Amino acid sequence: MFFSDIFGQQQLKTKLAASVNSGRIPHAQLYSGPEGSGTLALAIAYARYVACIGEKGEDACGACSSCRKFDKLSHPDLHFSFPVNTTRNVKDPVSDDFIQQWRAFVLENPYFRANAWYNHIGLENKQGLINKKEGEAIVRKLSLKSYESRYKFMIIWLPEKMHVSVSNMLLKLIEEPPPNTVFLLVSEHPEQLLRTISSRTQPVRLEALKAEELKQAIGKKFDLPAPELESLVRLSNGNLITVFETLEHAEENRQNLTRFIDVMRMCWKAEYFEVNDWVEEMSGLGREQLKSFFEYACRLLRENFMMNLKKPELVYQTAAEEDFASKFHKFINERNILDFYEEFNRASADIERNGYAKIILFDLCLRMMKLIRK
Ligand SMILES: [Zn+2]
Numbered sequence: 522m523f524f525s526d527i528f529g530q531q532q533l534k535t536k537l538a539a540s541v542n543s544g545r546i547p548h549a550q551l552y553s554g555p556e557g558s559g560t561l562a563l564a565i566a567y568a569r570y571v572a573c574i575g576e577k578g579e580d581a582c583g584a585c586s587s588c589r590k591f592d593k594l595s596h597p598d599l600h601f602s603f604p605v606n607t608t609r610n611v612k613d614p615v616s617d618d619f620i621q622q623w624r625a626f627v628l629e630n631p632y633f634r635a636n637a638w639y640n641h642i643g644l645e646n647k648q649g650l651i652n653k654k655e656g657e658a659i660v661r662k663l664s665l666k667s668y669e670s671r672y673k674f675m676i677i678w679l680p681e682k683m684h685v686s687v688s689n690m691l692l693k694l695i696e697e698p699p700p701n702t703v704f705l706l707v708s709e710h711p712e713q714l715l716r717t718i719s720s721r722t723q724p725v726r727l728e729a730l731k732a733e734e735l736k737q738a739i740g741k742k743f744d745l746p747a748p749e750l751e752s753l754v755r756l757s758n759g760n761l762i763t764v765f766e767t768l769e770h771a772e773e774n775r776q777n778l779t780r781f782i783d784v785m786r787m788c789w790k791a792e793y794f795e796v797n798d799w800v801e802e803m804s805g806l807g808r809e810q811l812k813s814f815f816e817y818a819c820r821l822l823r824e825n826f827m828m829n830l831k832k833p834e835l836v837y838q839t840a841a842e843e844d845f846a847s848k849f850h851k852f853i854n855e856r857n858i859l860d861f862y863e864e865f866n867r868a869s870a871d872i873e874r875n876g877y878a879k880i881i882l883f884d885l886c887l888r889m890m891k892l893i894r895k
Contacts, residue, residue, distance in 0.1 A: 529734035547723035554727025557760030562631035597668040604649025604682040656687030681713040729759030777817040804878040
């Protein structure tokens with residue numbers, strides 16, 4: 522993560538780089554800003570910039586030994602602390618139990634919500650916390666000398682999730698920081714931090730992205746037609762996380778539509794060999810993706826049934842779905858709609874119970890071959 526990877530925030534980035542170059546590196550900083558503004562990404566880019574030992578201008582060099590370790594977020598003086606909780610495999614958790622997953626997740630896309638992280642590590646419905654054991658780990662890590670860099674960095678993501686005992690440990694550390702330690706607190710709700718902590722930090726405040734900056738950010742990953750781009754930017758309120766989620770959802774919808782069209786065509790033609798190939802491919806998807814496909818299929822069936830009933834005011838489809846439905850809707854009627862639902866719901870429940878995906882999908886197809894001709 523470089524300064525150049527963070528969208529917008531130009532003034533702030535210039536200011537941060539200038540202050541580093543003039544030797545001002547506040548030992549406790551509080552990064553905050555509207556959701557989707559890039560607080561975590563900026564804190565990491567800042568640490569990289571400070572640690573870079575190559576020739577740096579407005580950004581870190583990208584080639585020195587420090588930068589190469591920052592590429593993988595594995596620099597030995599770069600420490601992370603973030604909310605976690607118990608999972609199926611981890612009973613008494615600290616951040617380090619999840620550090621590999623964390624690095625991969627952040628590198629993939631540093632713009633995300635807390636819930637996305639919690640889902641990623643399998644917290645199910647639990648909230649993440651920074652507990653006392655984690656507080657002790659922070660103290661221990663910072664009592665060590667730095668390995669390679671002049672500074673050691675402790676990036677605490679969501680310090681508002683700290684247990685009060687951790688806040689107290691941190692307060693002591695911020696009051697009497699170990700030498701060459703830089704705390705970078707990255708908060709979504711700075712108002713929830715103890716005043717005694719936030720008042721001792723240097724605030725780094727990000728702004729919501731402007732429309733032009735959002736368009737640039739989107740353009741880096743997706744090629745959207747202009748009207749779609751405009752409406753996405755308008756609806757996202759400067760929040761890049763909303764943008765990415767909307768686009769991922771749209772992409773998933775597109776894939777699910779293709780899968781649905783394929784399987785319905787094969788079932789209608791009773792193409793057993795092709796069905797078999799489709800089943801092979803689908804069984805490679807994860808459990809959540811399969812469930813999302815089943816859910817999608819039920820929605821599409823419902824829309825097609827509504828079209829068949831000539832109730833256009835009840836139909837909600839994208840242009841591509843509508844195009845397909847214009848021919849397909851006549852196959853979905855009062856004789857088969859409920860059975861279709863039942864088949865997809867049963868398949869979803871079987872997948873949920875860790876059934877064997879190939880058998881579940883093949884059975885589903887065999888039954889649909891009959892249903893579609895009803
Ligand atoms: Zn460098």
